[in-house]
Amino acid sequence: MWINSNNDTQQLRRLNVLANHLNIATTTDHNNIQLYPSSSLDHHGWLAMNETAALGKGMLSATPIQGGSFNTNSLNSSTPLTLTDSETEQLANTIIRGDYRELRQTLFTYFQQHADYYKIFSGYDMSLDDARQKSHDRAIRILKEKFVSPYDILKDPLKISVFMNSIPTDASTLVKLSVHFNLFGACIAHLGTSEQLERWLGPKSDFSERLGCFLMSELTHASNVRKLGVTATYDRARNEFVLYTPDEGAQKYWIGNAYKSATKGVLFAQCIVDGVNHGVHAFVVPMRDPSTMKVYDGILVRDVGIKMGLNGIDNGMVAFNNYRIPIDHLLSRYAQIKDGKYETSIKNDNVRFAKHIGALLQARLGVGTGCCNALQMSLTTAIRYAHRRVQFGPPPPKDKTKSKNEEEWPLIKYKTHQMRLMPLVAEAYAYHFFASFCMKKYEEYMIGGNRDDLLKTVHLLASASKVQISWRNLAIIQECREACGGQGYLTRNLLPILRVDSEANVTLDGDNHLLLYQISGVLLSEYAKQFAPSKDKSLLTTVLGPGLNAANALYILGKEKINDLWRDGLLKHYANTNEEHLLSKEFLLGALQFRENRLVHTLAAKMHKTSQKFKIEQHMSNGEAQFAAHNLCSTHSLQCGKAYCDKIIAKIFFEKVEYLKTTLGSHSNIYKAMHTLSCIFAMSIIINDPFFLEKKVIGATKSKALKRLREQLVSNVTHCCLSLVDGFGIPDFVLEGSIGSRNENYVALNGYNHKIVDV
Numbered sequence: 001m002w003i004n005s006n007n008d009t010q011q012l013r014r015l016n017v018l019a020n021h022l023n024i025a026t027t028t029d030h031n032n033i034q035l036y037p038s039s040s041l042d043h044h045g046w047l048a049m050n051e052t053a054a055l056g057k058g059m060l061s062a063t064p065i066q067g068g069s070f071n072t073n074s075l076n077s078s079t080p081l082t083l084t085d086s087e088t089e090q091l092a093n094t095i096i097r098g099d100y101r102e103l104r105q106t107l108f109t110y111f112q113q114h115a116d117y118y119k120i121f122s123g124y125d126m127s128l129d130d131a132r133q134k135s136h137d138r139a140i141r142i143l144k145e146k147f148v149s150p151y152d153i154l155k156d157p158l159k160i161s162v163f164m165n166s167i168p169t170d171a172s173t174l175v176k177l178s179v180h181f182n183l184f185g186a187c188i189a190h191l192g193t194s195e196q197l198e199r200w201l202g203p204k205s206d207f208s209e210r211l212g213c214f215l216m217s218e219l220t221h222a223s224n225v226r227k228l229g230v231t232a233t234y235d236r237a238r239n240e241f242v243l244y245t246p247d248e249g250a251q252k253y254w255i256g257n258a259y260k261s262a263t264k265g266v267l268f269a270q271c272i273v274d275g276v277n278h279g280v281h282a283f284v285v286p287m288r289d290p291s292t293m294k295v296y297d298g299i300l301v302r303d304v305g306i307k308m309g310l311n312g313i314d315n316g317m318v319a320f321n322n323y324r325i326p327i328d329h330l331l332s333r334y335a336q337i338k339d340g341k342y343e344t345s346i347k348n349d350n351v352r353f354a355k356h357i358g359a360l361l362q363a364r365l366g367v368g369t370g371c372c373n374a375l376q377m378s379l380t381t382a383i384r385y386a387h388r389r390v391q392f393g394p395p396p397p398k399d400k401t402k403s404k405n406e407e408e409w410p411l412i413k414y415k416t417h418q419m420r421l422m423p424l425v426a427e428a429y430a431y432h433f434f435a436s437f438c439m440k441k442y443e444e445y446m447i448g449g450n451r452d453d454l455l456k457t458v459h460l461l462a463s464a465s466k467v468q469i470s471w472r473n474l475a476i477i478q479e480c481r482e483a484c485g486g487q488g489y490l491t492r493n494l495l496p497i498l499r500v501d502s503e504a505n506v507t508l509d510g511d512n513h514l515l516l517y518q519i520s521g522v523l524l525s526e527y528a529k530q531f532a533p534s535k536d537k538s539l540l541t542t543v544l545g546p547g548l549n550a551a552n553a554l555y556i557l558g559k560e561k562i563n564d565l566w567r568d569g570l571l572k573h574y575a576n577t578n579e580e581h582l583l584s585k586e587f588l589l590g591a592l593q594f595r596e597n598r599l600v601h602t603l604a605a606k607m608h609k610t611s612q613k614f615k616i617e618q619h620m621s622n623g624e625a626q627f628a629a630h631n632l633c634s635t636h637s638l639q640c641g642k643a644y645c646d647k648i649i650a651k652i653f654f655e656k657v658e659y660l661k662t663t664l665g666s667h668s669n670i671y672k673a674m675h676t677l678s679c680i681f682a683m684s685i686i687i688n689d690p691f692f693l694e695k696k697v698i699g700a701t702k703s704k705a706l707k708r709l710r711e712q713l714v715s716n717v718t719h720c721c722l723s724l725v726d727g728f729g730i731p732d733f734v735l736e737g738s739i740g741s742r743n744e745n746y747v748a749l750n751g752y753n754h755k756i757v758d759v
């Protein structure tokens, strides 16, 4: 018998827990389009749709789906979507950029006034030194304006996020500021005492004058932070810490702002007191004399060299040769040297380590929100250009008397172009809502007393946001670049700059693949907990531990139950091609939730089986077997993490749509547009992953029906896509002079009398 207890009630309870966890419900055409070639685009720009097809057909029905676990509405697919000017403005200023409107307004006014100074640049026509100087000067100038207080890092992280995301300038300057606020400043704020906070971030500090840096990654260890090589050894005789880089592999590497700009840094190093290594701790390290900017003796700083992008940032390599700092430079919120002894308020090394890594969350969240800006700019450019650029068209009619319309079509009129770009607009909104949601959860954690349970959630959300948005950002910019043809290849049209400067986001602040492993690790441990609710053990002990019957129960019980639910729920609708069903949250979100559950379950089973095998057949120790099993199942693990990201992003999007329906009413055009986009977003995931066909969530007929329906929705959205990109709220001056400009036609921008201004 696998199951730990024969007690029926207990088994029933476990089955119920699993059932709850699984959360599976039990239960086109072309319009006439005419082109109005115009250099200036308004919200209805090029399209004069034949409204007759739409009239009377398409209101969003408020009929809830019977028997469903979500109270949702169906969406009629045959209505082209529109947004009025005031709705577009509401979308941009209230829904998308509604937080801290006053601050945003101040920033936009400031940057508009100094648009030339802060203009995005490629750096291709200048030396590395000049590019760095330019970004450095910009960052310092922005700092000196004191738009936000460094105390906001703790008190109001959302404000810092709004600030960072309302600075329309080159990405290098933004990353320099992000290192300063979200890493250097955040570490002091999170890990320092109130006195230390006052000393380094307070009004008398030089926080708003000089840049800081964040020294964690080393040449041989960056992802594996616990293995960092740099040591901070307590010298009792002089009551100081001695910083030492033991070998070339332990050089701090990639350190943004380190080569030229930073006067101080927060260093992550092994804290050694009386020969005992207490693990990685954070220290504030003075690096340069602020008056001469000369690096202090005992510190070696070198340049990492020219990078793929972000060349305005001076990433450096840093080594310490018995460089001394006072003991009160150890950030002491959780650990300190008192009366010559190491003291900590957190005895558990893992928990203390997690607190230190938790200080980096704002930076990770910032990657997601920053990428949203880049992909929104790209889509705005591609969609505006697609309305202006005409290529090919129908052949002239044989009977010349019948029609005089021989005009070429704008790109946006082509179905493939619509299918390339509209699902990306859906993604852009999905990611924006998700990134904002994550930021708000983080704010809740910060001002709600740093609850540990919320910290776990925020970790999970921050990883999902960072991974999904940074990867998709690259793909979206690339698609937009291609959608603009040759014009997309010119730096003055910004897409190439956005593309190369976005690349590093998949690596910095936590490599994306490794974050996906972390996500699936959390999912597994949550899954396991349902079978041993009283034991908050890690995945490896709970699921894979020796002789743990809960793990066996989980495997068998899960397998049986998952099949039942499968039959009762989704399989019932296997061949259901009813439009109402296809557009329902029950189906769309249910399918995504099922994929996640299924993958988590099979991963747990696979890891369990594999580790048992290693132990029995190869006589591996528990730890060895778990490590080997983890490695063998790692591609599955990545799929799990991805499935979670898709599900949680879709879920938040659907929740946002519900919220818009409640606040704006079901007749609101904004609600209808967002509802349609949320369906396109979820449908695209289902259409693009063979899992859903392989596991019979959908059959071939349903798959085809889904594709047809998505095409129809895409066609509907195309009607209002100019308004939808205006809804991103990108200030006009940012795209001025490029093909993404609201007012400038690309032909005029390349006219004989027009001065070509490269960036």
Ligand SMILES: Cc1cc2nc3c(=O)[nH]c(=O)nc-3n(C[C@H](O)[C@H](O)[C@H](O)COP(=O)(O)OP(=O)(O)OC[C@H]3O[C@@H](n4cnc5c(N)ncnc54)[C@H](O)[C@@H]3O)c2cc1C
Binding pocket: 179, 214, 215, 216, 217, 218, 219, 220, 221, 222, 223, 224, 253, 254, 255, 256, 257, 310, 315, 504, 507, 508, 509, 510, 511, 512, 513, 514
């Ligand atoms: C532009 C830029 C700026 C940066 N700024 C800073 C900074 O200011 N301060 C700072 O401290 N750091 C900074 N970094 C460093 C950054 O955080 C690290 O590059 C990042 O954490 C990845 O570490 P790594 O380069 O050592 O890659 P590695 O960890 O060596 O990873 C290389 C590849 O191997 C894969 N991999 C690694 N381990 C495993 C495994 N167990 N299983 C399967 N695959 C695995 C990864 O997915 C990745 O694809 C910056 C990096 C860049 C590119």
